[in-house]
Amino acid sequence: MGWEGLIAVTSGFEVNGSMPTLPIAQAPLVKLQVFIDLGHAPITRRGRQVPWAALPVPFLQVQSEQALERWYLEQAMAGGAAYQAFASVLRQTESYGLVRFLLEQGTHSEKLTHLAQRYGVSVSHFRRLCRQALGTAAKPALRGWRTAQALLNMSLQDCSLTDLALEFGFASSSHFSKEVRELVGFTPSSLADITYLPGK
Incomplete structure (x- = not known):
């Protein structure tokens, strides 16, 4: 059995060669990372940002979204170096920034048109970005x-x-x-x- 785990990469990161992978939705982990970060002291960006990070975990341990979230919370509580690097990559994604934006500015019954304008994109594009970041439509999540x-x-x-x-x-x-x-x-x-x- 070879190495098993999660790999996070930033946009534009190029991989040479190939290896067996199984893509998973980033929305659950990105949302969870935002909630974790907002529950702690402000994150200070230190040192050089890395374009990718790997977090070892047996696949059988994270087959369901619920199991994945529980396991990731355990990694966050332990605060190991591999988790810190993985979290740093998640924080560089647009989805992470959008979820923070929604949590900080979109929870007081504001219309999506106003939020999209403040974010600097069209309403239709804003809806697409929200669905990608949240894994669902924006309105139910904000509600x-x-x-x-x-x-x-x-x-x-x-x-x-x-x-x-x-x-x-x-x-x-x-x-x-x-x-x-x-x-x-x-x-x-x-x-x-x-x-x-x-x-x-």
């Missing part, structure tokens, strides 16, 4: 992220549902409650009861 961020803020802050709904671009508290119920199956008030349940 889920916006609701998740609102729920997180609700668990951390002592504010009314109305104030929270307006902060994240929902038309009203009832609109926010309806959105949460559709996406996660319970109401924001139910989460509040769980969040502030006295410890036993």
